[in-house]
Amino acid sequence: MSNAFQSAIDTQEQLVSDIKSVISEAEEMLSDTADQSGDKISQLRARVKARLSDARERLVDAEAALRHHTKKAARATDDYVHESPWTAVGVAACVGLLVGLIIGRR
Template sequence: MNANTDLSAVSKEKLVTDLKVVVADAEELLRATASSAGEKVSELREKIQDRLRDAKIRLADAEAALVDKTKAAARATDDFVHENPWKAVGIAAGVGLLLGVIIGRR
């Protein structure tokens, strides 16, 4: 996986998290205005509920896609390690050495 893919996955995770917060806030707002009367308020509440329902569906789809991509990356890594065990050991040692040098400088 390259840096752009990692950044994209992190961005998608952040987007999913942010959307969950927005949905929760909107649901809280709907509960808080449940006792408000008036035709305009009722129409607005209904419209918001419909959009929230759609957003939840899209959010669930986005989460599922993110999980699928994560599983695919894990499978690809596992396959690479099984096919190239010595390369994997070398890469892990190199990363460990690099982290050691970075941490040692602090």
């Protein structure tokens, strides 16, 4: 998997995490102001609800894109392994050796 591709996936994962955090905080704010009344509070609550709705839509889109990219990477990996099985075995062995050496030094 290329660094750019991994970076895109990491960015999307961070976006999903950030949106979930914002939604959670906004829902908490709505809960905290539930017993408040008045025009300003009502307007604020309406704006927050609209923002939450928008954030949920963005979250659904980001999760779908992340799922799509992950499946695409898995398919590409599967295709490569089927086309070049011995190369894949060699690469996996090298990676395993490197990981073993790194862990062994600690």
